[in-house]
Amino acid sequence: MKVRLQDQALSEGFAKMRVCRPSDIEHAAGRLVEFVNKGYHGQMGWMAERMEWRGDPSALWPEARSVIMLAELYTPDHDPMAILKQKDRGAISVYAQNRDYHDLVKKRLKRVGRWLLEQAEGEQIKVFVDTAPVMEKPLAQAAGLGWQGKHTNLLARDLGNWFFLGAIFTTVEIEPDTAEIDHCGSCRACLDICPTDAFPAPYKLDARRCISYLTIEHKGPVDTELREKLGNHIYGCDDCLAVCPWNKFAADARDIRYAARDDLANPKLSELAILDDAGFRAKFSGSPIKRIGRNRFVRNVLYAIGNSAIPALQPTALILCDDMDETVADAARWATERLEHAQ
Structure with a gap:
């Protein structure tokens, strides 16, 4: 059996x-x-x-x-870390x-x-x-x-x-397998790569500092101290996964429906920031991103814009400074101020 x-x-x-x-x-x-x-x-x-x-x-x-x-x-x-150098683009976790x-x-x-x-x-x-x-x-x-x-x-x-x-x-009785043991050894790659220092110790995660948590689960404004550490991550984070040495043995995905959509592999921040609720729902229909809603997503995009150091993105942030959602408006004002300093 x-x-x-x-x-x-x-x-x-x-x-x-x-x-x-x-x-x-x-x-x-x-x-x-x-x-x-x-x-x-x-x-x-x-x-x-x-x-x-x-x-x-x-x-x-x-x-x-x-x-x-x-x-x-x-x-x-593809290399999930490569997009982190493209400051005018948003980094979306591979799975999404x-x-x-x-x-x-x-x-x-x-x-x-x-x-x-x-x-x-x-x-x-x-x-x-x-x-x-x-x-x-x-x-x-x-x-x-x-x-x-x-x-x-x-x-x-x-x-x-x-x-x-x-x-x-x-309820079927099936013979169990032997538990797996730890094979991490002395490697610290996943701990050292984390931009927000979300690991208080090996094998322990403080979700409150994790970029995946902050961009997906956290409601409302993100602490100012953490915003600049988000970089251009706008939904989730793959940094600790991407650097794991065991990935050299990774097998290819078998379902083509996990392959990155062209418009989500390296999307432009300027195009994502101006999405209204209807546009957001249409773009992310069938995607796990849809569940966080337009406001939280645009908040993330605005943090990425603020971290971009690209003055040409300032007009995009300015448009949203009076957004109906106060968290979005707060993120827009923060991004605008950051880009003024960068300029």
């Missing part, structure tokens, strides 16, 4: 499959409590909710006997340069799950893709899919770290 299940998962497009028990992440609950107690979760209040489910998958669904963890590759075919991975991975998971139910009549499944109180990364390490590196993301010796995680909880 397990061998055939793995063959089915690979035929559906997943790159790797491993299995663990729901009870195999006994240390996760304590680490989550420490993370929340230190306030590292910032405005992500949902991380503090139902912590008993996150820390103990058995509490989420007591009937589950196995957790099938799957890796979905989205490896870029085309279709929303939630939709693609979940459909693939459901197809694998349906196949499993056909083989094991009377059993049940639940599929999760980053949308429930499930700690996918500890489960993936417990299953042997990879390990959580010093940047807290999952990586694998045969995949690098450019992959999404999907989980299938099931």
Whole structure:
């Protein structure tokens, strides 16, 4: 059953499959409590909710006997760091340069799950893709899919770290795999590259300083001290992923829908800043970027404009100084002042 299940998962497009028990992440609950107690979760209040489910998958669904963890590759075919030198362009995280991975991975998971139910009549499944109180990364390490590196993301010796995680909880008893061990060694590349010093220590992340958090999850103005450190990141950040040496073994993405759209690979800041709500929704239809809304996105673009040191972008910022959204207007005024100093 397990061998055939793995063959089915690979035929559906997943790159790797491993299995663990729901009870195999006994240390996760304590680490989550420490993370929340230190306030590292910032405005992500949902991380503090139902912590008993996150820390103990058995509490989420007591009937589950196995957790099938799957890796979905989205490896870029270009250097994600190159755009950081193009100050008139916005850097969008690789995973968000085309279709929303939630939709693609979940459909693939459901197809694998349906196949499993056909083989094991009377059993049940639940599929999760980053949308429930499930700690996918500890489960993936417990299953042997990879390990959580010093940047807290999952990586694998045969995949690098450019992959999404999907989980299938099931009542079917499936033989578990051996947990993966840490292979980071003395490497500090991911820690040293972080522009905002978001890692208080190896394997620990203060999300309040993480560019991905600040540009996606954080609502309202970003602290002035951090704005200039955002550079031209306008949605997410790949710096710590891009420098990982294990990426030399990364395999190519199998789904063309993860390939960067031409207009999102290196978009012009001047064109993104003037998007109204309708224009924003149209441009990012089917994209994970759509969920943060026009105001938060334009706020990010204006921070990038302020960091560009390109006086020609000042008129774009000036137009938005009286925007109806006060956070956008604040970002526009900040960008305008920064460009005046640059000039």
